[in-house]
Amino acid sequence: MSEKAVRNIVNLSGGKDSTALAIYLRDRVPDLEYVFCDTEKELSETYEYLDRLEAYLGTKVVRLKHDGRGFDHYLAVYGGYLPSARTRWCTKHLKIEVFERFVGREHVKSYVGIRADEARVGYISTKPNIKPVFPFKEDGITRQDVFRILDSSGLGVPDYYRWRSRSGCYFCFFQQNIEWVGLLENHPDLFAEASRYEKQATEGGKRYTWNGRESLEELARPERLASIKAEHARRIAYETRSAGQKTLMEVLDDALECEGERACAICDL
Numbered sequence: 001m002s003e004k005a006v007r008n009i010v011n012l013s014g015g016k017d018s019t020a021l022a023i024y025l026r027d028r029v030p031d032l033e034y035v036f037c038d039t040e041k042e043l044s045e046t047y048e049y050l051d052r053l054e055a056y057l058g059t060k061v062v063r064l065k066h067d068g069r070g071f072d073h074y075l076a077v078y079g080g081y082l083p084s085a086r087t088r089w090c091t092k093h094l095k096i097e098v099f100e101r102f103v104g105r106e107h108v109k110s111y112v113g114i115r116a117d118e119a120r121v122g123y124i125s126t127k128p129n130i131k132p133v134f135p136f137k138e139d140g141i142t143r144q145d146v147f148r149i150l151d152s153s154g155l156g157v158p159d160y161y162r163w164r165s166r167s168g169c170y171f172c173f174f175q176q177n178i179e180w181v182g183l184l185e186n187h188p189d190l191f192a193e194a195s196r197y198e199k200q201a202t203e204g205g206k207r208y209t210w211n212g213r214e215s216l217e218e219l220a221r222p223e224r225l226a227s228i229k230a231e232h233a234r235r236i237a238y239e240t241r242s243a244g245q246k247t248l249m250e251v252l253d254d255a256l257e258c259e260g261e262r263a264c265a266i267c268d269l
């Protein structure tokens with residue numbers, strides 16, 4: 001297949017890095033396409049951010065959806081077993097397979113927003129017709145640069161950034177405790193929905209929770225909320241003390257940064 005026939009696609013997650021990448025590449029890569037794999041379990045802030053990005057780019061972000069078999073379908077297929085960092089069936093079925101179906105057998109360069117200051121590998125397609133490309137890594141673009149790109153475009157960061165550092169589903173198990181608190185305070189209906197999934201999953205006898213061993217009902221108790229907030233305040237204070245040249249946004253980013261495993265690049269960039 002000739003070089004001309006290769007499609008160039010940025011896979012947006014609704015997060016800051018892939019958005020900055022879309023802006024960065026807009027005038028560098030011809031015929032660039034923008035796609036977003038919609039799990040239909042995203043935050044409203046993510047959809048708003050994508051709308052604003054579309055307006056900035058002056059072109060459509062194609063919203064890819066599952067083929068009618070969404071999260072609830074797969075939850076039943078997996079016997080009510082909630083996805084987790086170890087069994088990430090949600091990413092596989094609702095993000096990766098959806099993207100691969102869209103691409104089909106065509107040859108594609110898939111642009112990934114992993115930065116030069118990150119050690120992550122990200123989503124590497126096993127399909128030989130999909131070639132991942134890492135422009136931020138190649139060009140030495142760091143987190144500071146990403147904030148600068150977003151600032152100068154006028155887009156800024158997604159609105160959920162006030163309380164959550166990652167894009168993705170509202171119930172994503174990669175969230176930290178303080179982000180669950182943020183979900184409770186900013187989207188109590190979605191917190192209740194996530195809690196309902198836990199209760200439903202637990203009905204069979206075995207206990208399934210999104211957030212380690214603690215259920216969302218337990219996390220939402222007043223004394224537990226107070227302790228999570230106090231811990232987060234301590235972390236912010238620590239990050240502020242050791243901030244050096246960091247901006248306020250970077251301090252918050254570090255305080256919210258997950259210490260454990262991160263979602264794959266297709267969910268969280």
Ligand code: SF4
Binds near residue numbers: 088090167171174
């Ligand atoms: S954002 Fe989280 S819950 Fe949603 S598909 Fe990705 S890993 Fe799964």
